[in-house]
Amino acid sequence: AQTVTQSQPEMSVQEAETVTLSCTYDTSESDYYLFWYKQPPSRQMILVIRQEAYKQQNATENRFSVNFQKAAKSFSLKISDSQLGDAAMYFCADSYNNAGNMLTFGGGTRLMVKP
Amino acid sequence: GAGVSQSPSNKVTEKGKDVELRCDPISGHTALYWYRQSLGQGLEFLIYFQGNSAPDKSGLPSDRFSAERTGGSVSTLTIQRTQQEDSAVYLCASSPPHWGTEAFFGQGTRLTVV
Numbered sequence: 001a002q003t004v005t006q007s008q009p010e011m012s013v014q015e016a017e018t019v020t021l022s023c024t025y026d027t028s029e030s031d032y033y034l035f036w037y038k039q040p041p042s043r044q045m046i047l048v049i050r051q052e053a054y055k056q057q058n059a060t061e062n063r064f065s066v067n068f069q070k071a072a073k074s075f076s077l078k079i080s081d082s083q084l085g086d087a088a089m090y091f092c093a094d095s096y097n098n099a100g101n102m103l104t105f106g107g108g109t110r111l112m113v114k115p
Numbered sequence: 116g117a118g119v120s121q122s123p124s125n126k127v128t129e130k131g132k133d134v135e136l137r138c139d140p141i142s143g144h145t146a147l148y149w150y151r152q153s154l155g156q157g158l159e160f161l162i163y164f165q166g167n168s169a170p171d172k173s174g175l176p177s178d179r180f181s182a183e184r185t186g187g188s189v190s191t192l193t194i195q196r197t198q199q200e201d202s203a204v205y206l207c208a209s210s211p212p213h214w215g216t217e218a219f220f221g222q223g224t225r226l227t228v229v
Binding site for chain 1: 146148150156157158159160163171204206208210214215216217218220221222223225
């Protein structure tokens with residue numbers, strides 16, 4: 001069974017500062033995808049960033065980047081220049097090939113952004 | 116609209132009653148998923164439909180839960196004889212069939228069993 005662990009239930013960051021959210025996963029699969037999703041109060045999950053396991057280069061989307069350490073099974077999310085609109089729940093998730101796009105989620109990290 | 120649509124947005128039901136939750140996926144998306152999110156928790160997989168294949172029901176917590184997908188499009192999640200522990204947000208997502216593509220989520224149905 002796959003497990004995804006987010007060890008930080010809550011994080012806080014000052015506006016314009018940088019914050020890193022942690023995620024570890026446990027899989028015996030060699031081929032998988034990793035995701036970070038954002039869930040604002042509207043409840044709708046929004047994809048932030050995606051990483052293919054066989055790609056060495058860390059994914060980047062504007063102010064969002066990941067630190068993917070495959071050997072350590074670690075997949076952290078860095079948010080630079082934090083904005084008030086970044087405040088939300090953030091979920092780390094993975095999926096592997098023979099499960100279609102079924103996602104296994106971590107427990108989430110609530111990010112608060114202070115003005 | 117172009118997104119995943121779920122109805123109702125909120126549902127309050129009495130313990131022991133049956134409820135039906137509806138999901139309209141994005142047109143052309145062959146894969147459809149149901150997840151449950153209990154208060155303050157992560158998302159728990161319930162069931163997965165892919166095209167005309169038999170659904171993966173491995174996440175359904177009990178035989179009170181069932182789901183169907185008609186015509187490869189709209190899906191209904193049914194909970195029979197609801198219990199208080201069924202109270203949660205039920206989220207639906209859809210995606211193209213290709214592995215690793217983005218899953219698009221609806222805004223969920225918040226179910227409260229009183």
